[in-house]
Amino acid sequence: MSTLPTTLPAWLALIESRHAVTEINMGLDRVRAVKERMALAFSCPVIMVAGTNGKGSTCAMLESILLRAGYKVGLYIKPHFLDFNERARVNGDLASDEALVASFNVVEAARGDTMLTYFEFTTLAIMHLMANSGLDVAILEVGLGGRLDAVNVIDADVSIVTSVDIDHTDYLGDNREQIGYEKAGIFRSGKPAICSDPVPPKSLIDYAEGIGADLWLMGRDFNYSGDKQQWNYGGRSQRRNSLAYPSLRGANQLLNASAVLAALEALKLELPVGAQEVRTGLVTVELPGRFQVLPGRPTVILDVAHNPHAASALNQNLGNMGYHPYTFAVFGSMHDKDIDGVIKAMSEHVDHWCLATLPSPRSASGSELAAKVQLIQEDRPERTVNIFDDPAQAFANAMSRASENDRIVVFGSFLTVAGVMAARKSALH
Template sequence: MPTPTTLDDWLAHCERLHLRSIDLTLERVRRVHERMAIRFDAPVFTVAGTNGKGSTCAMLEAILQQAGYRVGVYTSPHLVRFEERCRLAGRIVEAAELLPHFEAVEAAREGDALTYFEFTTLAILRLLAASTLDAVVLEVGLGGRLDAVNVIDADCSIITSIDLDHVGLLGNDREAIGREKAGILRAGRPAIVGDPVPPASLIEHAREIGADLRLAGIDFHVGGDKQQWGWAGRARRHPGLAYPALRGANQLLNAAGVLAALEAMHTRLPITAQAVRNGFALVELPGRFQIVPGTPTLVLDVAHNPHATAALAHNLDAMGFYPRTHAVFGAMADKDIDAMLARIAPLVDRWYCCGLPTARAANAEDLARRIAAVPNLPIASETSTHASPSEALAAALEAADPADRILVFGSFFTVGGVLRHGLPKQGAKHLSAGAGRTA
């Protein structure tokens, strides 16, 4: 096969190398990683969890940048372009910057059949290691213990929330999933746990290996009112903070974990109180309870499991009154779709089910059947099916009144499909402007 010359060619090559898209083991990726000799001089934060990883990475990045540090970030998946997975000093990398690192992974493979995620992760890790950085933030793709990101020994690990997702790969209860997440922890190094009720398995593993375990509600605390909030850790305090620019009540849990991580790393990365304030005020993350200006009100959220959908429903309920809520919905077939729908269906008056451009996706007709089976639907609830998120959104815009609300959710592919094609009529300029800051 000729050597790929473009990023698209390399990504197509990565998709062909392994028979399975997910193969949870570190053996192959660790061998290639050692051949490549990827090493970081800057402190590394690794972030795992069922939900909240992207938001945590974005807040860490924003605060560190406001403190004057040059930060490299790796997150996944992307919404529109692959390049969004890597940022250097707040800038999304260009495709040309990635090419030599894809070539280096290919040269080091020596026949090892890496998955798409493993190959691309190693390429981005090499790019980050080759850059002049003061801090590195890495988001775990799936689980923790056997995720490709875990070939790196993090200086500080953060676990956001733990709930049921990917049960076929990680286990069918929180204890099993907690053990997998705990695999990113390292002996003697800070281990931040933002989940207010963490599984016993996670705590046991942290104590067994001698990690510097820091638990929400024990080692750091939050409190506040409608106007402001405060945080207190082992030795530092941040009173009178404005709420993070990222919307949603769940973001406070993520913000608290970020401050705990920064406290744990303060001797290597000193942070001022003003950097904290500015970072929370300026952080951006498309697709996480993102409200697009204009009428009707448009909400974009990548919620793709029951835990995230429950948080989305809570946030929607707090928005106030709308005559009708229209929902553009596309989801992966391996998700607990029925549990997702049970949490949010009472808030939706009309559904626009859509197909997604991946073999893992549930088809629109199946989604419509599942919606029809949900008990306690609003009396006037209607459902239609569409080939893509952009077509579903066009139908929702056509049917919605200016005072209504349109929700786009269910998968990164659903929100990404809207961002990729833009919006017909109102709102398109806001989406295209926000698409560049993706985590």
């Protein structure tokens, strides 16, 4: 038996090296077996969040409100931008390297000869860390799909599906009915199952009803109304009026916030939350890389929109921002995404494309992206298209060409946004 790593970077390198080939390995039998050997269980309410888009925002709002209410909150969210520790938050703080290493050791000891993917191994470790942190509530974001995601070896007390759209077609299916079925896999019989998609797939409703989950649908069991100043939530037995808009910008945030308040209504006996805590939690919530507008000029927007549904929301948000003479796009994508759909959704606002190859074997090359842009956006005579080896170079080019009244939107894969975040961080030091 070789000695185990003692630092977090060494541990992550080891887990990555074990699974260089199969990044995703669907099925829960292996994870469940290791979970049982670890005796992994939560002694507090668990809220699980799945969906094509809006998962991160929903988790962040839940965390913000529950922290304001004085609860000890654990949050598992992914992927990370700069540091792995971003995936595990306890009471609003990133988990320490030492705590993560200790949990990695526990998973390794329980694993025996069971092979786990990087995602499965790290998910079990973070859930172990949280289950042993004396939490009042745990919020777990589902990675891919739902039914076969490693997080789903835990039974949630409340499950939320935010939106159902086309993404990860290789694993989840190529239509909303198939994908809805996968997302609904996080629902449990007798437990609140909340869906904030205004037009939920029939498969999701059928699945929830088939297992006897307590299904909460937007428009039927809960809803929202609002004007320019404030908004109101109405649930089954709880109204919350005169709420501030969430500090997260964007068109879909009231759908996400309504699902958050439905979850809190469903848990009101276990985790009571006052009106002022809801207001303050919504106003102070932060989430990097989701229509994040950076201070300074030119205006820089970071958004991890990597499918057409998210890109059209981003496009709508750009349209609501006021006048900018030119918009530069720093864009990179994995080649298995609907790249044409993303470019089409964004082409209305983009004048200059800075296209980046990403540091991943799954990346579409800058030249592939350029060919697609040329086909889709032929009608804009002053448009420019440039290709770069990485997001940092693409961003540097955009910064050098943009005037202070222009804007730069960095979007696409997490790796696009992370590359620009890292470049900005090193420039500041």
